[in-house]
Amino acid sequence: MRETAKAADLLAWYDVHARDMPWRVPPARRGLGEAPDPYRIWLSEVMLQQTTVAAVTGYFQRFTARWPSVADLAGADDGDVMGEWAGLGYYARARNLLKCARAVVTDHGGKFPRDHAMLLKLPGIGPYTAAAIASIAFDAPETVVDGNVERVMARLHDIHTPLPAAKPALTAAAAALTPAQRPGDYAQAVMDLGATICTPRNPACGICPWRDPCAARAAGTAQELPKKTPKKPKPIRNGIAYVAQRSDGAILLERREDRGLLGGMLGWPGSDWTEDAAAPAPPLEADWQTLNEQARHTFTHFHLRLNIAVAQVGMNADPSKGDFIPLAQFQPAQLPTVMRKVFDLARGNLQKLG
Template sequence: MRETVNAAGLPQPTAVDLLKWYDRHARDMPWRVSPAAQGAGARPDPYRIWLSEVMLQQTTVAAVTAYFQRFIARWPAVIDLASAEDADVMGEWAGLGYYARARNLLKCARVVVAEHDGQFPREHAALLKLPGIGPYTAAAISAIAFDAPEVVVDGNVERVMARLHDIHTPLPSAKPQLIAAATALTPLQRPGDYAQAVMDLGATICTPRNPACGICPWREPCVARMAGTAAELPKKTPKKAKPIRLGIAYVVQRSDGAILLERREDRGLLGGMLGWPGSDWAEEAPAPAPPLEADWQGLSEEARHTFTHFHLRLGIEIAQVGMDAAPSRGQFTPLSEFQPGHLPTVMRKVFDLSRGVLRGMG
């Protein structure tokens, strides 16, 4: 017989209670099919679920929404994305960060079209074989798109489980314990809605700071609420300080207004993205690496950007050159075709600092 109370003497949490809350309070998202719409027979689109989940990796819903809507407007189905030009997709992704996701997005779309007749596989194991899809994303697609009882655990779910069970083991060591707690609650009925419900709970009520315990559908069974420890959970192992790397960006404008840009190699940070020719990024001052000989003028300001593992500080050198300039790398892009919005964020910062010196930029 199932216990009705937990070890702390509180009632056991149930998926039913959370789903009742979700039916009333589900967030409205462009990739989501609401509980009411599903009750009327609508089903989630696996393409939209996949696209949103890839975009949401290490990125907030607020940051992703506009990108998702642009992608869907331009490439409404996986077959459209699979046939897109790499440069167009990378340009639309610019500013969203973690650019390997965009490269894998294209690879995955093309595999789905070529090997699965344009249909995403339903099974978790088959999804894991697709480029760029790891255990979390495969579980999310299986659960949300196909209503399979897969366990979906993101940062929101980890926080909810840590508080619900008052788990004080710091992350990442606590992950197995938190996954086990999430697994025990995942229902066979409506697992897709349940997965989204837990994530919504963490995003709107069981928030990192000042959780709204008084209106939480799981307030009664929450052990951390009773213990008064909810606000301090989950605990995390302190991160090491990020190192600082230095580099130089070279901004070149030809006499006809054209801008010198180069596309980075597909591998590595900012792989496949347009940017300014530059030096290596190193923890010591890098050796100069201008793309051509010119009268270089250094800006007094530097572009600063933080990546996952380091802080970057880019010095900026600017040169105006004639029509006969022959750079060792990169290509000149006519001013009429230059789209600053297609630059990754760090390169856009260089442009913003340089635009007052460039002709035709205002």
């Protein structure tokens, strides 16, 4: 089957089965001339990096309700944006989100550039995100390849080279299929196919629009593709978090440096995260009580185990790092996930956090 026919079959399937997403213009409306909002496409693509649609949807709706345009986001307070992002993970994305929004407003008059090369120059936009914006927002014939597309291509062509070594071959296969007509819809269609039909486990080959040309289905190898190079075991890092509450209820928090994991986010003063268990001096003198439970969290490259020390302190407490925040202003939802885990374990041991 010619590549143009394959693309046409997939688009016909997408016209009926496109997923409903708050950032997406459905194919019927797009066919009537409604164009996607580049701001919403960019925001959704940044949020969706290494994150599921289900996890992103609520964040996207809150962000766009609070900051409906790129200019609104560019003018937002950094702390407010980081707080809204809390829990979504990969916090460098939120920092780059602000940098990119401000660059679009300052350097491009508040409009995202249409050109792939120009998009690549914006902070936080790599080859995949640039291709997705150019294709979905501006209908440019760019090749959009995420994990779903890699899986579909590996099966369609029965490619057994393990990832990540297979990426060039999978990208070339995807590029050969990208049509000149409706490339934005096609990019979303192939991602939808991978998310709903050509799934990692138990693909629904019987109802797939590409079941006839699929080489892996014919060979009986679809279940085992794509192959992946085994990952090394994740190391375990350790640390300590100090949770202090003043007699008026105020709690001690610090905003982490912009660089590194959780950069720019609020959290509890504590140690670096290392493979040894060395603990620094606490942020102030107090009768610290170490809990019997640890906050445990897994990041991309390591597992984290945080010991938790809690203390009630007087009004004259003078911390060496961090600041006391009035209890009425404390919003646990603005903490990153690992810091909320610390809070959940510590709250029962402090008088005014329970």
